Ligand code: SF4
Ligand SMILES: [Zn+2]
């Protein structure tokens with residue numbers, strides 16, 4: 184990013200924080216949280232603590248961060264070094280990364296950019312201009328991406344509510360500001376769980392490591408009658424029911440289904456279970472859920488990878504992140520776009536652009552600059 | 560369901576239930592006058608319980624119910640008075656295994672309703688958890704289940720392989736018993752530590768001293784055994800621990816990874832740490848299992864090199880260390896040369 188570009192981004196972030204202090208959502212139990220932020224020149228400041236919303240906004244208005252984070256954990260001493268913070272509990276969090284879903288639309292809006300000379304390429308390769316090996320993947324988000332993300336979101340919420348018993352009002356959903364969704368769970372019983380229990384929950388919603396034995400199928404099972412009494416009905420709770428609904432239409436088909444499973448053998452069935460789980464499980468990043476000391480992007484702040492906001496999603500179906508999270512002004516600016524596929528922000532479509540000067544509303548200009556595709 | 564009365568037979572099997580304490584009151588036992596031949600028998604019985612547990616066995620007797628109940632309580636007092644951590648731990652585990660044995664047996668013979676009421680009671684008494692039942696299964700809150708089950712490494716215990724619905728995990732009685740064995744052991748261990756003792760009657764005091772002699776020999780023997788085989792750096796840490804001193808983190812890491820590499824079990828390794836002043840069974844177990852790659856990251860940690868050990872100030876090189884670059888090689892070379 185050249186200096187003028189950086190100035191434009193900084194200026195528009197500053198304007199946002201001045202005009203929209205009300206967007207910034209102060210986390211609950213603020214005085215027990217650790218805050219941190221990224222500066223535009225790169226450095227990360229951590230171990231901050233604020234007593235209230237006013238103190239927090241004042242700080243960020245003064246410093247204009249590129250990204251703002253706070254701990255999902257509650258600490259006795261949020262400002263102390265890690266070992267002395269004293270952990271009291273942490274919100275349970277989930278991260279759905281659309282980029283990890285391997286969608287077919289990716290090829291339309293995915294590109295690689297040379298870290299060194301900013302040359303944009305269609306596929307991952309050594310930079311054609313400067314031969315640098317350091318190339319970085321960039322992707323713009325399309326409507327198909329958003330639908331896919333929402334699909335994962337819905338699967339996840341079903342597991343959380345129907346199986347884990349989490350109430351609707353304990354779940355808060357956000358667009359991450361770039362290519363994903365964040366879920367925050369506020370539940371006092373789950374708050375005290377250690378990383379292993381959280382990993383176990385992550386594995387549950389993903390459906391990792393479902394054992395044939397949970398379906399009555401053991402390594403040495405040969406007879407249908409031994410298995411059938413332990414084989415789930417289609418209306419059974421949890422994964423047992425979910426899987427059996429994929430395997431058979433109704434309970435009458437049980438003997439046939441079990442027979443087929445036994446014929447194929449334990450290992451085949453295990454692979455089949457893994458395949459089904461991959462399809463009906465929720466795709467989340469388990470590392471995020473496990474990590475109780477993570478600082479998570481703060482709601483209502485801007486994401487410097489896109490200039491979009493981490494925006495609350497209250498109704499999944501009608502929520503449009505490309506509109507609801509697009510909060511910078513539409514004052515027009517002139518920018519040089521190296522390359523960009525067609526993309527949408529708010530109700531407008533832009534591009535495709537190839538090495539050209541264009542007038543864009545600030546929100547779109549900042550979006551391309553943050554992605555590394557344009558400069559002032 | 561909870562109107563089922565616990566008879567002395569139940570209390571003899573599960574003497575850690577709160578009702579056992581009341582029972583003791585009804586029998587009008589008071590510590591002040593714990594003298595005389597009948598009391599002597601009980602004290603003997605208590606010592607038997609302790610020695611059986613220290614030897615790693617399960618005390619199976621269930622003949623004289625009153626004696627069984629009271630001897631458990633006396634054994635707690637004696638173990639507390641001994642004040643040796645490893646004894647407290649072994650004793651707690653022994654009693655938990657005894658309870659597990661009875662629970663498993665009862666599950667086969669007792670009526671379902673009675674059995675379930677006993678399990679429900681144990682949960683209520685010991686862990687202040689209300690478990691409910693539905694369709695012959697026990698229902699645990701997901702969070703209560705996770706706090707316990709993540710200490711098992713078997714995939715079978717993973718949430719994904721359980722029946723989960725609306726915030727509850729459903730377990731059959733067999734699994735419920737397994738889930739609580741460790742808890743019972745920790746509960747008894749806790750009970751021993753938190754006990755407040757006034758003056759001990761002479762009859763018990765004598766026994767405590769007698770036992771101490773026996774037990775210390777036991778421990779000494781183990782320590783002697785320990786001193787001969789290990790490289791100086793490891794040996795030094797073991798010495799620190801045996802003096803109830805606190806070795807630094809890097810030293811603990813060395814000890815645990817070394818022991819894992821030579822094939823010691825997590826149980827054996829945890830036992831090495833139990834004399835440390837800040838010993839906490841759960842945490843230690845968790846950490847050792849983490850190093851062994853059973854938990855969390857699943858990466859196995861390897862024993863650090865002599866160079867690393869030296870830079871951490873944990874090296875106590877002797878000439879026997881000549882020519883080795885990792886503590887694991889200590890002793891091996893020599894064997895090959897001979
Ligand atoms: S030389 Fe190696 S084995 Fe010997 S004491 Fe030092 S670290 Fe341990
Ligand atoms: Zn280049």
Ligand SMILES: [Zn+2]
Nearest residue numbers: 288325327328
């Ligand atoms: Zn897309």
